[in-house]
Amino acid sequence: MSSSKYKAAYVYFCDVCPDIIFNKLKSCHSKAIKKCKEVNISFFPKESQVFLLNVPKAFHLLYSPDKAVNKETAMHTMAQQLVTLCATLDENPGVRYKKEPQDNAEELASLVEENLVQYYRMDEKDQFKTKTQTQLLILDRGFDPISTMVHELTFQAMIYDLLPIENDTYKYGTDNSTGKDKEAYLDESDELWVKVRHKHIAVVLEEIPKLVKEISSSKKETEGNISFSRLSDIMKKLPHVRKQINKQALHLSLAEDCMQKFKGKLEKLCKAEQDLALGTDAEGQKVKDHMRVLLPVLLNSDLDNYDKIRAILLYIFVENGTTQENLERLIQHVKIESNGDVLKNWTHLGVPIVPKSTQRKPARRDRSKEETFQLSRWTPVMKDIIEDYMENKLDAKDWPYCSECSATWNESGAVSARQKHNTMPRDERKNTSKLIIFVIGGITYSEIRCAYEVSQNSKSFQVIIGSTHIITPKTMLDDIKNLNKENVITTNE
Structure with a gap:
């Protein structure tokens, strides 16, 4: 440290300072260091x-x-x-x-x-x-393991599962002034995001139009049922509340993107996943043959391999493992013979894959009386x-x-x-x-x-x-x- 350039130094460590470094600081620059503190924020x-x-x-x-x-x-x-x-x-x-x-x-x-x-x-x-x-x-x-694979339909989980979010950044629409994609950072500085992130997508789709109505200065514009396209038009006509409206537009776009993915191919898949995850159907009846639930998923040409692999894993999890012969047959169904490790390697996490485990699964809390959406029964x-x-x-x-x-x-x-x-x-x-x-x-x-x-x-x-x-x-x-x-x-x- 040059005494002519700096009068003093303030040293902060985000973690515990090792003795060897602390002793070195003492021997070299102890007089120049005005403060030396461990802040403890290495997370x-x-x-x-x-x-x-x-x-x-x-x-x-x-x-x-x-x-x-x-x-x-x-x-x-x-x-x-x-x-x-x-x-x-x-x-x-x-x-x-x-x-x-x-x-x-x-x-x-x-x-x-x-x-x-x-x-x-x-x-x-x-x-x-x-x-x-x-x-x-x-x-x-x-x-x-089930919670890592099942499709979640609450807003935050659904967004990160279905949409290409990178570094918590969502790209949507085009900025007319620059011609570039609009970007939004999903964090807690956005009050609306905090309000809706843990709600079911069905609730979010109801609440966002209501929020637009609340801040609209033109009641006639928002009377009756509002389509997403009409909401976009309304937003453009309200420059005096543009900042608030932009937040609603962002989350409306997120919700629309999620629903496009969901309605396209995932609705039936989600029902099958819930039946597999819980071992019961929406009426509470026990699923007698899990393979009957899985097979339509494997035969569905609209689903990509990742979705089929997730369903196969849910089947294996609920069965508490499977036989080697059945595992090989499932691998052939999704044509991943060269990379069956995506199924087999769960055993390294202590999850039964092959052979079946004879150990009983821990009992779950009874949630049969809790109100849930049919496609979101898994807790x-x-x-x-x-x-x-x-x-x-x-x-x-x-x-x-x-x-x-x-x-x-x-x-x-x-x-x-x-x-x-x-x-x-x-x-x-x-x-x-x-x-x-x-x-x-x-x-x-x-x-x-x-x-x-x-x-x-x-x-x-x-x-x-x-x-x-x-x-x-x-x-x-x-x-x-x-x-x-x-x-x-x-x-x-």
Whole structure:
């Protein structure tokens, strides 16, 4: 550092500064450094309740069958990133992991607990921070394969599944002034996006025209039923509310694009997927022969291979595996003989493929009385987990702790009065209760939606959900297909 050019330096580390670097700073430029601080932000806050570690390559490193792959470094990096998340939230959570289907969750949970102990011993503000009431749940991606493959019809999940969204950017229409494609960035700065992203596409299609009517200054223009083409005309005639109208136009275009894809070929497919995923039809009757549901999908020439592969996988998942002979026959149906790995490699995530598993599947919560759209009957396992946690129903045998059980965890959200740092009123404490969930190997938009839904319904919990990266069905299939290839890392969302 040149003393003639800079008077002082302020050094910030987004992660823990290694001792070797800290000692080097002290020996070289200690007088010139006015401030040296660890900020602990080595994670990416994707949304208000969603965080990412932005390490999609971890999927290949942790689930590859190649024994030569060194996953230890990736594990330590993720553990440290999760500790910085806890530090940012000012939490020292109880760390738990899902025992099955793989052992990555157990290994990562142990590393996180070790790093938390080390961090809070080093923390100059609170050297002996006791465990807070928050819990951190860690899972391997194989815990719910169905939610990674089924077509979701809620707005955000549907958009990222069906439309060519790159880096959260959607291109639509043409800007008359420049002749270039219009672009919109889908994030939480758009209030309308936040309002509709987790709603079913049918609800979105109803709400957007209503919102246009609300801000229209000409009631005659919006009387009666409004077609999408008429809405576009109305928008052009309202320059005084153009900014608000542009947002509606964006989401209207998104909804239209999704429905074009859906009406073209996916409506019947979605019905078959729901029957396969749940093992029951829309009337609640048990599906006696899953192959009868799958076969029309395989014979449908309008569907592309990816859609057929997704349906085959749902069939295998609901059957809890299949025979080698049947698997080969299914591979021939979709003509992927040279690349059957997209089906076979799920076994590396602990998902039964060949042979059939004799182990019974975990029981699901009864949702038969909940109101749902017929083509959206499947509920991600994630929602069961969150609700079980809230009701203190997570079995410690299936969800072991990595540290001694604290009194604060005896009941979900129940806080011990003996804890010095929890002296706030009971109602205020409830409002600050958190549950942190981390999925190794990617989370789906439907699982993200579950975290928001339960948080909104409970009012006393905030669910914070995160992963190495966000997956769509296509990126998940690409990652699965490449699992046994060397040094192949696909680009994920």
